[in-house]
Amino acid sequence: MGKISKYITYRGGEGQWSWLLHRITGIGVFVFLLAHIVDTAMIGWGPRIYNETMAIYRNPVFRVGEVILAGAVLYHALNGIRIIIIDFWPESTMAQKKLFYAVVVVFAVLFVPAAIYMLAWMVK
Secondary structure (H helix, E strand, C coil): CHHHHHHHCCCCCHHHHHHHHHHHHHHHHHHHHHHHHHHHHHHHHCHHHHHHHHHHCCCHHHHHHHHHHHHHHHHHHHHHHHHHHHHHCHHHHHHHHHHHHHHHHHHHHHHHHHHHHHCHHHHC
16 A cells, blocks of 8 residues: 555645646636736727726725736746746756745745735725
């Protein structure tokens, strides 16, 4: 039984987490783009329908969603740069863990202040 569990156990690691987060954020950004195309197309039904649709985005749930979207776009972009570095300089694969941690640090440094600024309306 010990040998079977060796093959079915998820081992994870930085590469696996970066891959998974890249896919999830990519799907999130894609879904947002589809929704944005639909809500922009609402102008075809007249200004009243369009304005009612836009009013939905003033809801606090959507405003928090904007912060999550900003985080998804930022992570996806930073990890994309990491992937480009690894693709163009194959020797950088030896440092892929360090590159992942660099993405995490840069993400935190950029996202935390932005999220605080974007969510400041909640404490007012």
